[in-house]
Amino acid sequence: MHLIVTEKNIAARRIAAILAPKNPKKDRVSGVDVYRYEIGSDENRQETAVVGLSGHIVGIDFPKEYNNWQKVDAKALIDADIITTPINRKIVTALKSLGKEASRVTIATDYDREGELIGVEALNIIKKVNPDAPFDRVRYSAIIPKAIEVAFSNPTDVDFNLADAGHSRQVIDLVWGAALTRYISLAAGRLGKMFLSVGRVQSPTLSLIVDKEKERNIFVPTPYWEIQTELKNAEGEIFSAQHSTRRFLDKEEATKAFEKLGKQAELKEIEKGNKTDQPPIPFSTTGFISAANAIGLSPSNAMRIAESLYTNGYISYPRTDNTVYPDTLDLRAQIEIFKEGPFKEYANALLEKTELVPTRGKKETTDHPPIYPASLAKNADLKEEEWKVYELVVRRFFATFAGPSEWETMRLRLDIEGEEFRASGARLVEPGWRWYYPYNAPEDRLFPELREGDSLEVINKEMLDKETQPPGRYGQGRLINIMEELGLGTKATRHEIISKLYSRAYIHGNPIQPTNTSFAVMDTLEKYSPTITKPDMTKLLEENMDRIAEGRVKEVAVLEESREMLKQVFTELDKNRERIIESLQAGLREDKIIGTCSLCGNELMIRRSKRGGRFIGCNNYPNCTFSLPLPKSGQIIVTDKSCEAHGMHHIRIINQGKRAWDLGCPQCNFIEWQKTQQQEQALQPKKERPKSIKDLEGVGKATAGKLEEAGITSVEALAEADPIELAKIIKISVKKVKNWQVSCNGTVEDA
């Protein structure tokens, strides 16, 4: 049997459909779809089975004896063994049983470095059960009959050097990431769910965000002034003009100019011009994500939707770097799909062209085509957001064949008492591609009918106080674009890296804001392990991978060099351990400050009770017992927004896999909670106020005796006692005492 292995199930299905003389039979081997067919007849009969993987089906890790963070030093991970373990057992099992019967194996995974590694991973599994089976490799850039037939009639060799290059990346990422993550988490005392992660891609990304925040923090706004006027022509039509000194840095100068202004403006000059916008390039993943982001979809949401549109056959494969349609794609046929249905007027307009010349971007790759619509969907077939994404892909596809859009521009130069004013407008005369792709189009700015020499009435004048603004924070779409420019991450991982930073509570909000913890972690890394905080590490890795792929250097040599570098980093870290612990913990403390205590003026902080629960408590404890409750689970993020009524920072709760919960001011939240509690109580039959201490929950004979010894004999006395003192004397938790007090008089002493 001839076994063909592809990177994913859909590729297996489609390749089988192309190569099989008649419909391939779908079979299941240990729960995995396999597509079988036969070529030839009788003695020459050749059976073929095509199976799809699910990307990497094995992964690398350290042996389990390294799993204990407290017992195994981070440094020990540098030279630890690395084992390969299955991540998809079902497929590994299927591959073994198919491999046993294979007389020949063809690796047909994606045509890129990671695809070569994925193919070799599969091959290694097969070789274990069938060491002598001959194998080859086919490379194709599109799954269409011609390309597939050509590729399969010209099989080549597996490129083990290229796979080694991919493998070196895995090892370096694991060793550096795991060792530094463990070191930083231990130094910060953040173990368990709260660990602080470090990585070749995530750390430079976080560094971008932190650096932007630093720029904002040191930014000093400078004041400036603007002079605006509203003008009216003889027909009574109004437009506005601005002083040609757009920003006056000197108030006096601005005032002088402003006071000169009279009632009449003279139109000195009208300058007409043209502007053309070129149509946009085909969608790569990054291009798609930022366009989707611009219409209000987060990167992870956009990718999740694109994934489901892809699996349902509505759009092509959504993970691609390619911005050039391959020659093999029949573009006219793809447009003809839309001759009927909601986009017919657009499709027909394009089909009238004798020649369809698409735009092309700078990046051209071999793995997948740019994202294009694959089949016709109707609005009713899709959910609202799915439709939004689908329509975006369709419209962008059309726009890449359309002509430029043309604007007519007009600039005015005016004079008011010797002061020069300017105004500019633009009118879309030829929509071109913008007709197909109407997203975020600039509006027309039109002027009334005007002639040079016209005299205009100044109906309003204004001098505006303004300030220069700090650089804006990154939005997710913008950040993904910058990551791509810097070579950080891949099309499939960039949005995941950002999600990771959110779920680790390194960042919050949109636009993105870092927490103080991020400042502390980045400061430490920049001082003692700068390599991991810079995009250069990826650049160096890429260079080394190229050298491995070209056979100029062996993988082991690159790994050896990388481990030596990491050892040097650890020498620095060990030398400065005390200082690192101190500065990390100081930074982490910042993220726990909620505000000042309304009772005593000391700091309010997030604290942990002995049992591990969390609450807001006062630093002046035990002299001050102010406290507020916090949710039991989720990462707590203290935002920079403050409550006007209570002066406390707003709080946000992050639970893995859930939408962030904006709890707001903890005091306001508690008051709200109390209100709903009271309402609920009001609905319930009123509980009798306990007459005797023994009526209270959890008070038995022994406790009653202890209370009596402490001088508490009545419910009234218990209600008035100092809960902390009493708790100490009778050796019972403060919480329990407070609970009794609540049932005694319905209020908590000091909250």
Added chain:
DNA sequence: GCAAGGTC
């Protein structure tokens, strides 16, 4: 419990 990269 650690990374980043595939895929769903």
